[in-house]
Amino acid sequence: MSRITIHTDKAPAAIGTYSQAVRVHDTVYLSGQIALDPATMQMMQDSIEDEIHQVFKNLRAVCEAAGGSLNDVVKLNVFLTDLGHFATVNAIMAEYFAQPYPARAAVGVASLPRSARVEADGVMVLGGRAADVMP
Incomplete structure (x- = not known):
């Protein structure tokens, strides 16, 4: 198995024992x-909108460092400490992702690192969008 660690200074440095992303063949696992x-x-954290935008900017930077873009993300997980922000996540997500959107889960959690209100991770596949390779 070929495993490549992805790092960029355009996204936050890891604050724990993990990599920003790991690529195995054409699949990139985004922390x-x-x-x-x-x-x-x-x-x-000036506003929930600012926080959500920064999360997607950070994800975008890691995707680009891995040789892709947010449009190569096939699975996205969003964790929220308040599911009341779900509609705001949807609205802002539409500014960063194009249709067809990735598969997604939105999960309510009790807390996140650094008192964050939102966190997102995902899986990206390089070499063509799923819609481009399916019949």
């Missing part, structure tokens, strides 16, 4: 991103 500013490693 969870919270709203850390990669330059300062401080949380962007």
